[in-house]
Amino acid sequence: METLIQVLVSGVLVGGLYGIISSGLSLSFGISKIANFAHADFLTIGMYATIVTVGALGSVGLLLIPVIALGVGLLGVLVYVLLLRRSHVTATNEDDAHLPQIVITAAIGILIQSALLSLFSSQDRSISTVLDGSWLVGGISVSRAQAVAFVIALVAFIVIDVAVNRTEFGRGLRAIVDDGEAAAAVGVNRGRMLSISMGIGIALAGLAGGLLATYQTVNPSSGFGYLAIAFVIIVLGGLGSIRGAFLAGVLVGVVQQATGTYIALDMQNVAIWVVFLVVLLLRPNGLFGKRVVL
Amino acid sequence: MNRLVPPLKVALPAIGVLVAALSLPYWLIQQEYILTVAIIAIIWAIAGQGWNVIGGYGGLLSFGHSVFFGIGAYTTAMLTIFWGITPWIGMFVGAALAALLGAVLTFPALRLKGVYFTLASFVLSLLFADLATHFREFTGGDQGLSLPFTRDNPVMFQFGSKLELYFVLCFFLAGATLIVAIVAKSKLGLFLRASRDDADAARAAGVNVTRTRLTGLMISAAVTSIAGSLMLEYLRYIDPLTGLGANTGFIIALVALVGGRGTVLGPVIGAAVIIPTQQILSSTFASGPSGLAGMAYALIVIVIMLVNSRGIVALLSRLGRAVRRLLPISRARTGGPSDPDEIRDAVETERSRP
Numbered sequence: 001m002e003t004l005i006q007v008l009v010s011g012v013l014v015g016g017l018y019g020i021i022s023s024g025l026s027l028s029f030g031i032s033k034i035a036n037f038a039h040a041d042f043l044t045i046g047m048y049a050t051i052v053t054v055g056a057l058g059s060v061g062l063l064l065i066p067v068i069a070l071g072v073g074l075l076g077v078l079v080y081v082l083l084l085r086r087s088h089v090t091a092t093n094e095d096d097a098h099l100p101q102i103v104i105t106a107a108i109g110i111l112i113q114s115a116l117l118s119l120f121s122s123q124d125r126s127i128s129t130v131l132d133g134s135w136l137v138g139g140i141s142v143s144r145a146q147a148v149a150f151v152i153a154l155v156a157f158i159v160i161d162v163a164v165n166r167t168e169f170g171r172g173l174r175a176i177v178d179d180g181e182a183a184a185a186v187g188v189n190r191g192r193m194l195s196i197s198m199g200i201g202i203a204l205a206g207l208a209g210g211l212l213a214t215y216q217t218v219n220p221s222s223g224f225g226y227l228a229i230a231f232v233i234i235v236l237g238g239l240g241s242i243r244g245a246f247l248a249g250v251l252v253g254v255v256q257q258a259t260g261t262y263i264a265l266d267m268q269n270v271a272i273w274v275v276f277l278v279v280l281l282l283r284p285n286g287l288f289g290k291r292v293v294l
Numbered sequence: 295m296n297r298l299v300p301p302l303k304v305a306l307p308a309i310g311v312l313v314a315a316l317s318l319p320y321w322l323i324q325q326e327y328i329l330t331v332a333i334i335a336i337i338w339a340i341a342g343q344g345w346n347v348i349g350g351y352g353g354l355l356s357f358g359h360s361v362f363f364g365i366g367a368y369t370t371a372m373l374t375i376f377w378g379i380t381p382w383i384g385m386f387v388g389a390a391l392a393a394l395l396g397a398v399l400t401f402p403a404l405r406l407k408g409v410y411f412t413l414a415s416f417v418l419s420l421l422f423a424d425l426a427t428h429f430r431e432f433t434g435g436d437q438g439l440s441l442p443f444t445r446d447n448p449v450m451f452q453f454g455s456k457l458e459l460y461f462v463l464c465f466f467l468a469g470a471t472l473i474v475a476i477v478a479k480s481k482l483g484l485f486l487r488a489s490r491d492d493a494d495a496a497r498a499a500g501v502n503v504t505r506t507r508l509t510g511l512m513i514s515a516a517v518t519s520i521a522g523s524l525m526l527e528y529l530r531y532i533d534p535l536t537g538l539g540a541n542t543g544f545i546i547a548l549v550a551l552v553g554g555r556g557t558v559l560g561p562v563i564g565a566a567v568i569i570p571t572q573q574i575l576s577s578t579f580a581s582g583p584s585g586l587a588g589m590a591y592a593l594i595v596i597v598i599m600l601v602n603s604r605g606i607v608a609l610l611s612r613l614g615r616a617v618r619r620l621l622p623i624s625r626a627r628t629g630g631p632s633d634p635d636e637i638r639d640a641v642e643t644e645r646s647r648p
Contacts, residue, residue, distance in 0.1 A: 035409040083596060098408050099355055100603035103551055106357075106544055107595040114588025122584070220585070224540075228420050231413050266428050273421040280414055281402055 015253020046209025
């Protein structure tokens, strides 16, 4: 029983992080239709930026994680504007646009990993902060860093959710998801919205990276492991739905912990991959699947 | 297979590749190290040719061809290690198994559009890598499988020198190129392209899209699987990182995409550009920080995709047409293009003219 509760707690805690990584991906994917294969590598940038900051400033540096997230988001906008926007404009149909975008983002991922490798070497790094250690709550040990990271992730998610569902800006975004052409016709600045959603999505990845760095060892390909998980989650959560993505993120976190604990540690992703493939084939609109919700 | 073009013309690219590759050691490859690079490039070119059938002509952007590559490598390795069966047989058993899995994948290939097929294939490659790592009694887990060492024994695919292995691989590359050329000029190739460009219209015109993709995937899987077996024979070992997983899947797709998807020579040219760049850069920068080679390689891919997303071959043929337009003599001789891709390119060129 205690193991089960432990599994649930750690699953939910890690799932919250999956939640913001995936709602970020879902946001950019839903708006721009770009399947960003470099999404998780921006997360690694957030990890290293945090390690460098905390290394220089100590635990105070943790307060700068939101700034780091913002910086990563701006970098994402830059990459989008310089490398990806063109294929949107020149493509004659949507499939023609997808292919170069997927290949370019995959190459950007390799570029980021290689750049981090030449800057920081392949050595595992970690930081120690005031968040080290854990609390004992009724016989269950809860890592402080994980708990704090979860709370911040939840807050970030709520902020984004409110921004998307309750503001004028969010209405524009949702209009683009529903019908890009029509939205543009009624005066939504599509190009700017695309850049902004890309930026917010990647900033969320950067934030997740900063939070993960507080309790995980980091190497240049750390983030890449989250890529497939994030894609799995956005498909399970219903494409373009950021709420679905967050919920599915928590669910995937729990399933992963359960498989890792009860079956075998190196099989912890197998259940997820299989569920993903089955869901994709049988319910392409996701587990919570309305057509497109945001 | 129903040929629409005379056999010699179909075989021409394969013969060209064979002659060019066989001649390399006599003028270009003077060092053992370059030979190693060439061997690796040839193996990836074969894998890319396999990818090309369904990824290029069929239009299904797969990041999961490492699954077929790995099946070829692991099947060959297991047959050799557990039963002492020669790789000459093992690689075709592997190819048959890969083709079988390819047939199973027809279902997602029909159901999933565009990027969703890519995602499914990507996750499938991770699934296979995880499984190969877990079931270590068969696959050796993380360590992988190593082949027993037997000196100079061509029956067991063990050659006296790297040069001999290289020559053997040249024939495999020519074979793969021939297969792609036959597919490209056959009805299958026409149907694959029709299903790629507009599956519904193809169906309406009487193309059996299911059977087309089934056949395409099986051929594609089998060819890529052979490349996996060859990689095993060259390295003498295989592990999940080399044989399976995301990186291998990316490389196979990138080789074909950079060279030119849906062209007979694209993957060969792509491999000839990407693999030596990557290998030679990583040895040049061996003293500097690692990662520079990866950066250069990623930048090349990005630049080529930005300049012409149809790859180097399309870039060259566009250049060729531009040059030909400047020469008034050959203009009259040029008939209209017959290949759908050429037509598309010609239309685009026409449109872009002021």
